[in-house]
Amino acid sequence: MEYAGELVGASAWGLDLLDSRFQVIASDLWGLPDTFRHRYQELGRNGDRVSQVMIQHQIPVHTLSVHSLQDWYQSELYQSVFRIYGIEHGMVAPLIGIGRLLGGIYFLRSKELPAFNDGDLIQLSSLCQHLSVRLATFRLAIAPSLANCLTPREVDVAQLVAQGLSNREIALKLHISRDAVKQLLKRMFQKLDVCARAEMVAKLKE
16 A cells, blocks of 8 residues: 555555444555545545445546536535645545455545546556455454453454454354443453544554
């Protein structure tokens, strides 16, 4: 991912991992300050038609796939987020594994660069196939300083949370009850001094 932007001539790019309710549980961003991501999250995905189409249809999409240029420039997302950071164009594609949408990868271009087109989407599709295979076997690299405070079962749960599985899916994978998963997560939150799944994954990352 560190070099992925070079493949499509992007100014910035990122990767979001999603849970089974399509909420972001882990996120990485290259080429822009974290304030970009914070502004985007404040607006919410409801204001992003490109991401909505990607999630609904699980296909690669670029800005001009769903907006006219005029509508895009007048949108709240462009005015409140993209324009402020000098970003004009974007495209996003799904990462699919274990039978469902695991996340999305997105690329952004500044106003000095041309808009993304359908040729860029084809190239992005190839990258997504590679990343989807990798994510299907993804394991969270837990920081050594934190690994010793978790039991082997808690590590298993952390790995599955990082893959975006719900409590029900984790319970089925580990052959335990959903209540047991809830209790494990509660203890893990206390040990790691966090209050949310995304926060836990972020803290555990090496």
